[in-house]
Amino acid sequence: MKKLIYLDHAATTPxxxxxxxxxxxxxxxxxxxxxxxxxLGIRAKSALSQARQKIAKILGAKETEIIFTAGGTESANxxxxxxxxxxxxxxxxxxxxxxxxxxHPAVLNAVLALKKEGFAISVLxxxxxxxxxxxxxxxxxxxxxxxxxxxxxxxxxxTIEPIIEIGxxxxxxxxxxxxxxxxxxxxxxxxxxxxxYLDIKVDKLGVDLLTFNGSKIYGPKGSAVLYIRNGVSLxxxxxxxxQENGLRSGTENVPAYIGLAKALELVQKNKNEEIQRLNKLxxxxxxxxxxxxxxxxxxxxxxKRLPNNVNITILDIEGEALLLYLDHYGICASTxxxxxxxxxxxxxxxxxxxxxxxxxxGSLRLTLGQKTTNKDIDYVLKVLPDIVKKLRELSxxxxxxxxx
Amino acid sequence: MAKKSKQNSSAKLGTRKSDILGRGQTPWVYSQxxxxxxxxxxxxxxxxxxxKFKSNAQGMVGSPACGDVxxxxxxxDPKTEKIKQCRWRTFGCGAAxxxxxxxxxxxxxxxxxxxxxxxxxxxxxxxxxLGGLPEIKYHxxxxxxxxxxxxxxxxxxxxxxxxxxxxxxxxxIDPDTKTTDKDIExxxxxxxxxxxxxxxxxxxxxxxxxxxxxxxxxxRFYKEKxxxxxxxxxxx
Ligand code: FES
Numbered sequence: 001m002k003k004l005i006y007l008d009h010a011a012t013t014p015x016x017x018x019x020x021x022x023x024x025x026x027x028x029x030x031x032x033x034x035x036x037x038x039x040l041g042i043r044a045k046s047a048l049s050q051a052r053q054k055i056a057k058i059l060g061a062k063e064t065e066i067i068f069t070a071g072g073t074e075s076a077n078x079x080x081x082x083x084x085x086x087x088x089x090x091x092x093x094x095x096x097x098x099x100x101x102x103x104h105p106a107v108l109n110a111v112l113a114l115k116k117e118g119f120a121i122s123v124l125x126x127x128x129x130x131x132x133x134x135x136x137x138x139x140x141x142x143x144x145x146x147x148x149x150x151x152x153x154x155x156x157x158x159t160i161e162p163i164i165e166i167g168x169x170x171x172x173x174x175x176x177x178x179x180x181x182x183x184x185x186x187x188x189x190x191x192x193x194x195x196x197y198l199d200i201k202v203d204k205l206g207v208d209l210l211t212f213n214g215s216k217i218y219g220p221k222g223s224a225v226l227y228i229r230n231g232v233s234l235x236x237x238x239x240x241x242x243q244e245n246g247l248r249s250g251t252e253n254v255p256a257y258i259g260l261a262k263a264l265e266l267v268q269k270n271k272n273e274e275i276q277r278l279n280k281l282x283x284x285x286x287x288x289x290x291x292x293x294x295x296x297x298x299x300x301x302x303x304k305r306l307p308n309n310v311n312i313t314i315l316d317i318e319g320e321a322l323l324l325y326l327d328h329y330g331i332c333a334s335t336x337x338x339x340x341x342x343x344x345x346x347x348x349x350x351x352x353x354x355x356x357x358x359x360x361x362g363s364l365r366l367t368l369g370q371k372t373t374n375k376d377i378d379y380v381l382k383v384l385p386d387i388v389k390k391l392r393e394l395s396x397x398x399x400x401x402x403x404x
Numbered sequence: 405m406a407k408k409s410k411q412n413s414s415a416k417l418g419t420r421k422s423d424i425l426g427r428g429q430t431p432w433v434y435s436q437x438x439x440x441x442x443x444x445x446x447x448x449x450x451x452x453x454x455x456k457f458k459s460n461a462q463g464m465v466g467s468p469a470c471g472d473v474x475x476x477x478x479x480x481d482p483k484t485e486k487i488k489q490c491r492w493r494t495f496g497c498g499a500a501x502x503x504x505x506x507x508x509x510x511x512x513x514x515x516x517x518x519x520x521x522x523x524x525x526x527x528x529x530x531x532x533x534l535g536g537l538p539e540i541k542y543h544x545x546x547x548x549x550x551x552x553x554x555x556x557x558x559x560x561x562x563x564x565x566x567x568x569x570x571x572x573x574x575x576x577i578d579p580d581t582k583t584t585d586k587d588i589e590x591x592x593x594x595x596x597x598x599x600x601x602x603x604x605x606x607x608x609x610x611x612x613x614x615x616x617x618x619x620x621x622x623x624r625f626y627k628e629k630x631x632x633x634x635x636x637x638x639x640x
Contacts, residue, residue, distance in 0.1 A: 316495065318472065321497055321501055324434075339497035339544075342540065344540070393450065394448050394493055395493055396475035396494065396495055397473050
């Protein structure tokens with residue numbers, strides 16, 4: 001069988017074997033409901049609490065500040081909708097939310113839903129590398145602002161946002177607001193792509209709410225965390241038996257959350273070595289592609305980017321066609337091309353960094369992971385130029401590269 | 405019975421099966437025929453062939469739906485009005501490449517298709533021959549059939565049979581030559597970057613100077629849209 005080279009770790013990661021082992025006893029053996037009073041239930045409950053403590057420790061938070069949910073999308077929705085609905089009543093005017101153009105749909109669409117409910121929203125632009133500007137945030141803050149949601153690292157172009165700086169800025173703004181008798185602004189970050197590689201100590205980041213999930217860090221799908229700083233009150237989206245502090249009713253997915261805690265522990269423990277290793281590989285891939293294929297350029301920030309993200313535009317060809325060819329060679333990748341999306345719209349992230357539609361067509365995202373080897377990179381560098389040559393031969397257009 | 409006929413129709417046209425590419429909610433797969441044509445495209449215009457290929461009709465269209473571009477070259481036998489040879493290039497997805505390739509086969513098989521018949525080819529005909537396309541990809545086959553009709557018009561224009569030109573939907577800019585904004589877009593994509601060059605191809609405004617400012621504006625618009633330079637080499 002043809003070897004599979006999986007370079008789509010930003011989409012999802014395989015479950016790591018250690019995580020799988022950690023989860024194993026909680027399917028059929030220790031299957032109890034944590035709410036039950038007998039031993040089986042207590043065992044599940046204490047394992048769940050240990051998992052929560054483990055995560056809290058890594059985040060520099062308290063156990064009570066961690067809730068489990070069924071995914072990154074849910075966590076972001078609880079954070080944004082939950083906070084907004086809790087705060088609504090305390091506000092005289094419609095509340096105001098600030099976010100960025102390059103957020104994941106889980107954040108953008110949640111914010112858009114709130115707009116329909118009457119909230120005011122500002123969606124900030126980013127620069128050509130995908131960075132949001134502190135200046136713009138400062139200028140956009142209004143007396144009615146109560147929430148800022150900025151992603152920690154972008155899933156498409158890998159750009160790392162200045163979360164620490166935004167946290168500091170907000171601290172200052174909030175101090176002044178307190179003196180002025182204004183309500184405080186809360187800060188949420190979507191750290192789904194970042195949790196595997198970056199520091200997620202919540203006090204250092206200055207965030208009040210933080211989202212990350214298992215399926216991007218070699219943990220199980222359908223598992224995620226929302227960190228909620230003590231004193232921040234949210235309204236639940238799901239009602240029932242009152243689990244997870246009343247914010248996420250429903251019997252806890254014990255094995256998944258045990259796996260999530262283990263996964264976070266592992267990626268955070270090994271992150272320094274892994275970053276070094278991946279930086280080398282991704283740099284080799286970037287340099288190799290830019291050198292061997294004409295009319296290509298890197299998307300995202302040249303330095304402030306995730307170590308595993310390579311997003312390159314290859315002019316004059318279309319991304320879905322490129323993916324089909326790569327798949328033919330056993331390589332799994334992704335593109336922001338309109339032809340590859342459900343609504344025939346090009347990637348909103350690549351649009352936000354100023355790329356026109358026909359150029360977004362040629363975007364290729366390769367996201368590396370734990371199992372990616374030097375050999376894999378060599379293989380991609382070997383087959384990609386030929387694929388591009390073939391597709392360019394079929395292409396009637398010839399876009400000129402203006403300024404890289 | 406009812407169930408069976410439903411199955412049949414979905415097999416004929418779009419299918420919403422599971423996924424090989426899988427971003428988004430309803431992922432798609434292509435039929436084996438689409439994949440065959442995608443990986444081994446028939447009749448596409450090879451680079452080294454372009455200068456030598458004898459064509460007497462050309463067509464180029466852009467898709468408003470997703471921003472793709474398709475180009476056709478035909479050699480039509482003036483006596484029989486049959487399409488003897490056909491070449492194409494496509495800037496688009498797997499379905500776009502597959503359907504253009506299939507269309508080129510349909511046009512030239514069995515000694516070549518008559519122009520009048522070729523003009524009546526519908527996207528559905530191409531989709532059927534392809535063994536179906538995912539619904540979301542129907543528009544990609546529309547593109548090929550549009551490019552073909554634009555080439556046929558080009559043939560009639562070139563052979564001075566202006567009465568046989570059937571303009572595409574698209575806005576007519578010059579009623580005398582039935583030139584539409586799409587024709588101008590096509591000319592720009594073919595490398596015409598001045599009014600004179602666009603007129604060489606489309607004859608737009610030659611007898612109708614008062615529309616020239618509008619034509620010039622369109623030229624500017626499309627040049628900016630594609631930022632195409634006519635001097636640069638293919639892989640330059
Ligand atoms: S050409 Fe864009 S979706 Fe097929």
